[in-house]
Amino acid sequence: DAGITQSPRYKITETGRQVTLMCHQTWSHSYMFWYRQDLGHGLRLIYYSAAADITDKGEVPDGYVVSRSKTENFPLTLESATRSQTSVYFCASRAGGGLNTEAFFGQGTRLTVV
């Protein structure tokens, strides 16, 4: 299917475990992003990638790791999950270029750390 998909949609994990959230897009967009959404904070950028093998930190990167070996995939790993990482995570992608290029968002992954 065309578009941007995240998996899993829901995940419960225990404190201290490693967990990876997957993001896949079919448009060959250059830019990909990971955001977390928390009540009262809107969406905050965790990491972004401008192209394969190019990643950089956003506003709240601590405790997260990303990689981008292929243009279409941008996994987000929580190395040792903490309860403060309970959140809804959104992946987004955007074609490179113009200032007004919109970003497209996945459906989100609701992660609960117990």
Added chain:
Amino acid sequence: AQSVTQLDSHVSVSEGTPVLLRCNYSSSYSPSLFWYVQHPNKGLQLLLKYTSAATLVKGINGFEAEFKKSETSFHLTKPSAHMSDAAEYFCVVRGAGSYQLTFGKGTKLSVIP
């Protein structure tokens, strides 16, 4: 640096009455501005975007927004609310030369029958 302030965390309107969701932005350079909508347990969908071609921007589902540089505002309006408009709305800014989208904290719109 860029920032967005959504002036109301919650707006409640009656079905058939006008909707006004307020957004003020701060950006060092001419920004791009967007409104996204999020229905419950769904992803974010683009409503409209400011492209500098016109200050009044028309979006989907009857929504409009007006860019006012002098007031640094980008308020979202709709003449007549529908029950299906109940959702959370995010005002988003991207500064010139910036990769990053900066989100407001969101405004939850409730529509009363």
